Amino acid sequence: MTDSERKLGPNMKRLLSMFIARIAVPPGGGFASAITLFTEQGKHQRVAREALSQMDIAITAMRAAPDKYYSDDEEEIAGIILAKLDERDG
Numbered sequence: 255m256t257d258s259e260r261k262l263g264p265n266m267k268r269l270l271s272m273f274i275a276r277i278a279v280p281p282g283g284g285f286a287s288a289i290t291l292f293t294e295q296g297k298h299q300r301v302a303r304e305a306l307s308q309m310d311i312a313i314t315a316m317r318a319a320p321d322k323y324y325s326d327d328e329e330e331i332a333g334i335i336l337a338k339l340d341e342r343d344g
Contacts, residue, residue, distance in 0.1 A: 265332035266309070272339070273305035 262270065278291045278301050291297055309332075316322065316331045324330055 263329040263332075265329050265336055269312075269332040269336055270305055270309050272336075273308050274301055277301050277304055277308075 279287045291301060312335060313328055313331050316324075316335065317326050324334055
């Protein structure tokens with residue numbers, strides 16, 4: 255299955271959006287960083303590919319955890335990651 259055929263549930267979509275935002279506007283970046291996402295040709299595609307790759311790495315790491323208490327389902331794992339991020343950010 256290619257990335258364009260991949261079906262993302264609500265947790266996966268939210269997690270992917272968070273990765274996209276982090277890459278598009280890195281820590282210390284500002285409006286200028288954000289605007290290049292829309293003005294630099296092809297940047298939005300590169301950012302989306304990188305974000306998808308980072309999300310997959312995070313999910314793979316969670317699957318490999320020796321003490322995991324959840325299934326291998328990507329949507330469930332994305333939900334757990336989001337819950338931990340929400341908990342951390344208060």
